[in-house]
Amino acid sequence: MSALLDELTRIVGATHLLTGIDIPPQHCTDWFQTHSCEPRALVRPGTPDEVAQVMAICHRHDQPVTPQGGLTGLVAGAVPAQGDVALSLTRLSGIEELDTSAGTITVLAGTPLQTVQEAARAAGLLLAVDLGARGSCQIGGNVATNAGGNRVIRYGMFRDQVLGLEAVLADGTVVGSLNKMLKNNAGYDLKHLFIGSEGTLGIVTRAVLRLHPMPLSCCTAWCTLPDYDTVVSFLRYAQSRLAGTLSAFEVMWPDFHELVTTRLPDLRSPVASNGLQVLIEVEGSDSDRDMAMFCKLLEEALEWGWLQDAAIAQSIKERQAFWSLRDAVSEFPLIWSPYCGYDVSVPIGAIGHFVTELQSALRERFPHCEHVHFGHIGDSNLHVGVHLDRQWGLFPEAEIDDCVYGLLRNYGGSVSAEHGIGQHKKAYLGHSRTPQELALMHTLKHAIDPKNLLNRGKVLA
Incomplete structure (x- = not known):
């Protein structure tokens, strides 16, 4: 030692x-x-x-x-x-190059996400992925967990932002290419070994990230819809009519909406109607044109009975207020302890049935529980929260896990949509991966890290 x-x-x-x-x-x-x-x-x-x-x-x-x-x-x-x-990797921080011609930024792995976002913004460009932890999370961790966020419906996961990568293997070997080209089919694309592998195959030290044009306009609305099938119809119509500018489509079930508007005193709903709440946002390049297109979409949806109510943000302050409701999940540890949260994926068409069945299963097995359901939906991502007051005894997290993940398995869903497996979910990885896939994962781990030195005990049981 x-x-x-x-x-x-x-x-x-x-x-x-x-x-x-x-x-x-x-x-x-x-x-x-x-x-x-x-x-x-x-x-x-x-x-x-x-x-x-x-x-x-x-x-x-x-x-x-x-x-x-x-x-x-x-x-x-x-x-x-x-x-x-x-x-x-905290000391491994800094921006090494911002290439406006290539639309790329090369950064060290310990650089906070917000630092990279601000550097891109100063150059008139956009790093598309955004997370609530932007001020603390680091690029290396974003890469290693294949982070998601609210804009995945338009820009994809963090994997889709990575053009080049450098990583250190367990024996100290440095591998990777700081590629800046969107097209590069010269053999195996080795960066994908490390993206989403949670530090079990190598330690990311540098990344070349793809940047996008900075949107010049933003239109945001809060809508109420009667049921999940209507939500899906509205989503698909919005995607077809908004010419690729739809950047967020957040759905909140009534249990989530009631919790955040009744337990958090500073939050107020922008609409009076009950039902499924949708926060929809469009980012484009022409304010007048984009707002006209956005309003027409909402008017048509109201005429057809898809929307029961809608409120359009008239200022940056109102937009922030809308997002504060959606982001109130960060307050759950303070107002709803103990609770457990789930980040899962379900095929879009089946999410409504999954939520209904899960709500029934939770109430049957844990009669005194409270639950919330919300998610990005357009990228199949659903979040579930479950709370039981301490007066009912020890918090049965393992039993709740079995309830949620057991039902998820029946729907062909993923036990992790955007936070990874780590230690919490490795016992359930087999719910979403076949034995053959798990065997190949073990083969890769053994080939690249035969001594099992890197982040042992994570991802694979």
């Missing part, structure tokens, strides 16, 4: 190799604080080369390593296992 720490200290310096009580507590747990384990040491390399040297040393000593980014994950994917060295 002493020899290992001495070697690591020579690479990163004494101030960036911490042990014992000097390790900040956030490096020992996850955002929900459901898993906790103090690492053997915390090492904070400052360059990609230092990451490679650290991994080469740990490989020589057979020392397992847990990569850590902004520590905003929700599945305990960055919580160290007992005896691991935690490798933080």
